[in-house]
Amino acid sequence: MRLKSGFIISQACIIISLIVIVVGGIFLHQQSQLNKQTDQQLLEYKNTFSRFLNLQSAFSLYRSKDIENELREHKNNYALAAISLKQRIEKDDIALLLLSQIQVGIGEFEKNLLEQIKLQRRLGFDEDRGLRGFFRKAVHKLQSISSTIENHQFEILVLELRRREKDYLLRWDQKYLKLHKELITKTQQLFLSLPPELSAELNTRLNEYNQGFNQYIYHLETQGQHASQGLKGKNNELSKELGERFDKLYQHINEQQASTAQDYLRNIFILILATSILSLSVSFIINRRMTFSLIAVTSFIKKLSKSEDFSERLKLGGNDELSQFSDDLGVLLSHVETLIERLSMAQKRLIEDAKMASLGGLVKGFAHELNTPLGVAITSESFLRDKVGKLKEDFRQGKISKANLQILLQEFDDSLNLIESNLTRSAELITSFKQVASHQEYDELVEFDILEFLENLIISLRHEIDKHNANITLDIPKGMIIKSYLGAFGQIFTIFIVNSLRHGQVEDKILNIEVSCKFVSGAIHFRFSDDGAGISENLLDKVFEPFVTTKRGEGGTGLGLSIVYNLVTQRLGGHIELQSIEGKGICIYMHFNDLPFRQHFE
Known part of the structure; x- marks a missing residue:
């Protein structure tokens, strides 16, 4: 069988397999896009859900009076995300049930947080308002009175009261609250030793302070002093429970998506496997001759590349295109042998020509540069020699005068300077030339x-x-x-x-x-x-x-x-x-x- 016919049959089977793969890939891509959209909506729901639950931590840290506006804004964002997610999972009853459970928990969380905001209004959003401002004004009045009556013990008791008050509010340790109550009792006993009118006024102020402080503590405990107490503790527990519910929802949706994708993948795999088996069977039968021939060609080329002996030839039996290829390869190798011989000779000539050209250019440039200072030095030497000869002749004839001698000495000096500078220039040029290497x-x-x-x-x-x-x-x-x-x-x-x-x-x-x-x-x-x-x-x-x-x-x-x-x-x-x-x-x-x-x- 000719290779051309074999290729046509083999490629037809491959095209069928490719069509199945492309169609299956399109279905898988569509499913993947749907899964990505669902994951995106789950992520948006999780973000709004988390931001809503984080309001409890923000309120516990900052006690901001703007928390109610933030609560309303986050509640609206959460509602929109929940509606969008609900539309996406409307055919999944289990997911809808989990989502409704989360929404019930969110409602209870919101109710607890609103109650904490209400209590905080009574407590006061800053130190000068609410119950805290009330008992602070009362104790400040006690301090101002203590400074006027000049009772050192009373001043110390008031300062100790403030100290234990701050210790308890900072550390929430019951021992400081107990010490605070003992100081209240000591202060009341001290008032008995004071004039009746002053004692009555001080008792009134002390009672105002004590009642305001006790109510303030009560409301704080209702809100929750620690993460596990009061309304704060309830919301923290709710946050954990809602997080677990969301994890269940997320896990359930992912399992459903994975199950659907597996069904698609299994069906597509069965189709691809069937067409591939058909294609491979046909290709094996038709391409057996081509495969063994190509292996022989590959082995021959690998052997040729290692040995670089282009005199060897490939011999393939048969009368198909590969046999013709082996004959044409033999002709090509003969041409390669001839070309390599010619290129080797040309390469040797080019290397020698390049060496001579480089050397000639270098020597020519150096000679050109050296010629100028040496030429000036030689000319100056010749001029100096002529002047020395003239001086000898004038000396022999006795014609030397002081003026002529001064002129000659000046010319000698100029010539020697010129010779020295140009010889120095030549020496520098030679040194620079040597430094090229x-x-x-x-x-x-x-x-x-x-x-x-x-x-x-x-x-x-x-x-x-x-x-x-x-x-x-x-x-x-x-x-x-x-x-x-x-x-x-x-x-x-x-x-x-x-x-x-x-x-x-x-x-x-x-x-x-x-x-x-x-x-x-x-x-x-x-x-x-x-x-x-x-x-x-x-x-x-x-x-x-x-x-x-x-x-x-x-x-x-x-x-x-x-x-x-x-x-x-x-x-x-x-x-x-x-x-x-x-x-x-x-x-x-x-x-x-x-x-x-x-x-x-x-």
Whole structure:
């Protein structure tokens, strides 16, 4: 059988299976959406339900007079959520029964909370109202009278009464209430020793205070001093009971949803299983030949990839498309062998050409840079030699005068200075050229503070900075310490600063240079930027190449950033990136992942 016919039959069976899967998936998706909507309404009901029950805790903590308005608002929100949920579960009798039980409990909870609010009105929502304000005014009157009669014992008893009153209201310990009653008795006995009129007035005030305080305590106990007492305790028990009822409701609804989903899934699975068995049976019979052939092809390709011997060939029997494929593969491998031989030869030539081109460019640039100072030195030497010969001739003939000798000495001095400066320039150029290779040994590894290091570097470059209209800012926290090659970092930032001063300065404008450093995710990040002239777009991809400069006629060598690149990438094992817009300055990023660092806090 041809493979084309086998594919048609196999794909027809697969399409039938896919149709069953898609239809079943649509039914499951619809059921899932219904379940999500039910879960969303349950969540909304739970939130309004919880906020309503939390009013008890809010009232117990704050005793706010606005609690009644909040109760009314939350009751309305709960009613709306309950109606919405009831419509969703209207076909589930058990869920409706659980929901109605929760609503009955909510009604009782609301009744208890309203009774607590009513009692709180009698108690007073602040210290100057209700029963608390009443007994506080009475005791304040006792205190004012005690200060006028100058009875030290009476003053102490009144203060003790206030103290035990506050102790009981803070701690709700019966021993303080007992002490308070004993102090009331002592105070009444003390009044017997006072004049009758004063004693009567004081007894009246003391009785007012005692009655107001006792009524205040009674109402508080009715409300509930602790979580398990009074109306507060009833509502706390109701909250737990309602929470258990909601959990039952939630569990029941989830079980119903899971049961429905299982029914859908079971039916769909049966259909998919039937069509899949049919598809696999047909595919097994038709594709047996194709399967074994593909295994042979896969094994051959794997063996070929490991051995890289393209002289081997695949042999498949039969007269179908796979047999034709094995023959075509043999022809392709023959072409590959030929191409590999040609590519290998071309690669060798390209590598040699690239090496020679790179070496030629480097030597050409170095020779060009070295030619100028050496040429000036040679010309000065030739001029000096001519003048020395003339001096010898004048000396032999006795024609030397003081004026001519002074002129010759001045010319000798100028020529020697010119030779010295150009030879020094040549020596510096050779040293810079040697530093392009980053394998030069620097100082040993040392720990140094980045901020202190850059501050000292700026001080050492002050003679160069003062020649320009520039301002250097360091955005580096104190105590950032790294362990690395100090000399390498010194050379890098010296080149950065000098390059910005010499190449970035714009006439009649202050050049702002900023250096920042951060430790981020175990790496050290440096950022060097200025707002100067910037770099033209056609030079951005060449800035790190040797002898690339825009100041060649003004003493620039083009080796600075090449040295920096080699130091950062090879010597220090980091990464460097330069960005610039012409006329808007430059920004250089460096980050090092492998340098040891630490943060020292003073």
